[in-house]
Amino acid sequence: MDELRRLSLLLQGGGHLGQESPARRLRHRLRTVATEHPAVYLPFARRKYPGPSPRVIGSGTQVVIDGFTRSASTYAVYAFQVAQQLAGRPLVPLAHHLHAPAQIMTAARRGVPTIMVIREPHGAVLSQVVREPGVDLLDALWAYHRFHEFLLPFRDALVVADFAEVTGDFGAVVRRANRAFETSFAIPGDGADEAYWRTRLIQLRPTLSPVLLGFESGEVSLAAVQEHVRTVLPTARGERTWMPSAERDRAKSALEEAWADPRLDQARSRAEAAYRVFVRGARRAAA
Template identity: 55%
Template sequence: MTTDRPAHPTVYRRVRHRVRSRVSERPAIYLPFARHKYPGPSPEVIGPTTELVIDGYTRSASTFAVYALQLAQPHPVRLAHHLHAPAQLIAAARRGVPALLVIRNPQAVVLSQVAREPDVALRDALGAYVRFHACLLPFRDRLVVADFAEVTGDFGTVIGRLNDRFGMSLRRFEHTEANVAECLRLVALRDSLSPALLGFESGLLSRAALDRELASRPPDPPSETGHAWMPSPRRDAEIERLRQQWQASFTGLWRRADELYASFVRSATAQETSQRRQEPTAMNGRAEEEQWSTS
């Protein structure tokens, strides 16, 4: 198979990527810059009106999480999201703002990123993954953590953990075939960069207003390369080529990335176990209230 992937990313782009990955760890430096660069509606930077932060390393299903969360709610939720910068999550942890960190297996993430962003070298992407998660380790107990498989397969449970951890009352996403299809439809439409769609992500536009806007838009022409936020056969083939080419490379970095991922998986598992223990207690409490209300 032939691809248009450059043999070597340019020095300029490699330096820019490395600088960004380091600066994005520092809220005091990066967040003011991000507010200037991204005035809205998406990505959205944490601010005084933020009700919830949803973020993670790129290619970790944060887009699915954002749409699933908003689709499940009767009213829009003001989200900070899609910055893919640890500074956003660190700021949330320090301020006590509810926050969800989405995580994914490092090999899947890094290969997917490099296949989608040909100007990013694999070593740089892997190093950025390590730095992103390493600087969040001290804050992981102040975040709800959810793995890619759980986000895309049982997001209602993740919303339940957000409610338990932060005292929120978000409506759970029902993981039905129809709901997942609607979520993926919006993910696929994200290529259009529709202001209405991006506003819906951030909680600036209601579902009804979004539906009216989308109904008035002409259909997008078929994409030959696939949607940027969706899997595609072409990208899958490139990922497999990269996996074969780089499988034995950078073993030290891969090992550190796997260790960090495992640490956050343990945090997610501990949070899920805690939630399951609390649910019977909450159910008993509701039963007692019902008993008293009818007596």
């Protein structure tokens, strides 16, 4: 969906508090609960998402990078895969973008190297509502705290990376993962070529090119993606993120007003507490 279309729906009230239909809200909550149960959700997800992206964990998965939606998982996936390819490493089969506790829990139980991305609830939830204007704020907060509370018992089997660290120094995250899982993945850096392709491929992701999505999952080489970009997508610009400033300011004000609604106090506090506990434990583990 175009960014301006999302904004239009948002300004009409979509995504605010208590304005969605009961049936739609029930479906969202049922899906949230289902994603906590691997035996139920993972077989369903494999049928719904046969590939190449999202990719569900399987017997050949070497790494999992996932987390609650809008927590920089896309950046992490591209930073990781571009670094591996530029270092001349083999393709790395990667499970990602499912945004389901079942995926992360299964990876932890199997001992698969897993980087769980996390973002504070204000940023993650408001970003989700902008992207998915049919999601009620209360339901998004409810899903946020359930996601992170459910995964707390598995935290020590994961490398947890906060949004700022993922987007600011993902190399440090991969170093921690290498230490924790005794792996030797290439460390993402800020070289000009690496930064260019990481950024360019993220910009092009909304084209949903199967070649590009296959690269995310470790099924297509960077060389093949580069050739695809040059020959098939030479003029593609990706999704437009620019918005007129007045509309952007209205959207921000509308969301901030809804975020501060006293009816959200309990859900907001519980989500923020879940985030603090998760990050506090992750920082102790990294020390």
